Amino acid sequence: MTDDSFTDDSFTDDSKGEPVHQGYLDDVSTAFADYDVLGAFWVNIQLTVYAGLIALVLGTVLAVMRISPVPSLRWAGTTYVTLLRNTPLTIIIVGCVLGLWGQLGVSLGTGFQQNFFRLAVLGLAVYHAAFVCEALRSGVNTVPTGQAEAARAIGLNFGQVAGLVILPQAFRGAVAPLGNVLIALVKNSTVAAAGSVAEASVLMKEMIENRPDIILTIFVVFALGFVVLVVPIGLATTSLSRRLAVAR
Amino acid sequence: MADLDVTPDVTARPLGDPLVVLSHVNKHFGDLHVLKDIDLTVHRGEVVVVIGPSGSGKSTLCRTINRLETIDSGTIRIDGTELPEEGKALARLRADVGMVFQSFNLFAHKSVLENVTLGPTKVKGMSRADARTKATSLLERVGVGNQADKLPAQLSGGQQQRVAIARALAMDPQVMLFDEPTSALDPEMINEVLDVMVSLAREGMTMIVVTHEMGFARRAAHRVVFMDGGQIVEEADPETFFTAPRSDRARDFLSKILTH
Secondary structure, eight states: OOGGGGSOGGGSOSTTOOOOOOOHHHHHHHHHHHSOHHHHHHHHHHHHHHHHHHHHHHHHHHHHHHHSSOHHHHHHHHHHHHHHHTSOHHHHHHIIIIIIIIITOOOOSSHHHHHHHHHHHHHHHHHHHHHHHHHHHHHHTTSOHHHHHHHHHTTOOHHHIIIIIIHHHHHHHSHHHHHHHHHHHHHHGGGGGGGTOOOHHHHHHHHHHHOGGGHHHHHHHHHHHHHHHHHHHHHHHHHHHHHHOOOO | OOOOOOOOOSTTSOOOSEEEEEEEEEEEETTEEEEEEEEEEEETTOEEEEEOOTTSSHHHHHHHTTTSSOOSEEEEEETTEEOOSSHHHHHHHHHHEEEEOTTOOOOTTSOHHHHHHHHHHHTSOOOHHHHHHHHHHHHHHTTOGGGTTSOGGGSOHHHHHHHHHHHHHTTOOSEEEEESTTTTSOHHHHHHHHHHHHHHHHTTOEEEEEOOOHHHHHHHOSEEEEEETTEEEEEEOHHHHHHSOOSHHHHHHHHHHHOO
8 A cells, every 4th residue: 555545646746647536526527417306306306296186186076075965975076085094105106007007907197108108197086185185174174054045045056065165265275285385396307216207216226336436525415406396386376375375 | 122113114014824833842952951842933033032030042043943953842834834944954954044043153264255156156056147146236235335244253243143144135035034133232233234125024024033122022023922942922013012012021021121
């Protein structure tokens, strides 16, 4: 062992044409130049948007079922929420991909990539619909009983009472909890990895395997990426929930 | 209590056929027997005031007439038709029975005008333009025409309750139910609501009014129904009831509210 081994390579002269060990920042920038990090996050955003929209529709239907006067509908809604909310998301996604597609041959698109992506959206949507339903129900609880009574008293049927009077106020009272569901969905979109969807967390794992010299930086960059996605949602829902609150 | 002049100008009018008929109506809240074998007939054009101590079942009685409360036994008929159980038929019947609540219950997310047009457009299929014209004239009639574009929360209690009356009237109901319409109001706002109710009575609206406003009862009611403990204890025209109540319970109740 010579004293040379303690010298920092990066300070050595480049003139001999030997590979140069660059500084840490250069390491990081070359590593991130080799991988499409933004593209990976874009997959998470797409997963979130599609699953979020489906979950919003499905969750609204479930919430209406749970407040309906028909006992069998209430039972079905409650059962759905109990089952889906209490099953780990990983198992639901794996169930969608390996169960629906692998075992039953259900295909939602052409090619593996599109099919897995859509199956993962399905899994994320059915899971988060249960939480949307519960968030909406908390919104329904902000609407005084008298609103429904007055609506019934002028002759509106159940669908009209729910659609014209209760839900519009319930949504406005549920902005904050719905925002929380959306925030959870953004982060839970990484679970799509369990369904072989190449999204941010998959890329992170791959980068860490290939560049163990900058593990912490890779981790921090991906973590910050999610913070950047999530923080605006939190700020927006907080200000929206204040702006949209129904004056009583 | 509001100070209304005591001129029973409404009561001289002849009454029509029976419109609301309750017979042997019973209702329980758990172990509590809130309505005990109630028989009550209200004729077309009649104004009936229901009074009684709190917990006597008068609000519950009012709410059973459009089935916001179900009943355990007995029958309720409106214009000869028994109250349907649920569904479309019940919604249709409710459109014929106007209701005014103690806490107004205006749709908080809709403007005053939208509150009044919602029923006619969605239940009766009236065009938006027609509903708007009708709502505007009703709001004028109850004296809040200049508030049409505001939200309910921007109005005073008295104004909100007058909008609620306009909302009920927009459905052209056969009968109007008032469930303590002035109990949640500040004293200075009570008369503006009672004035609207008196003018409705003068125009011949059939009204069932749960209230403690004796002035209104004297001025506009054909009949006072006194309830206590879930029963109708006494019925009489307002003058007879207030000056010479027959039952001890009515005498006791009146002595408590009329002494000051």
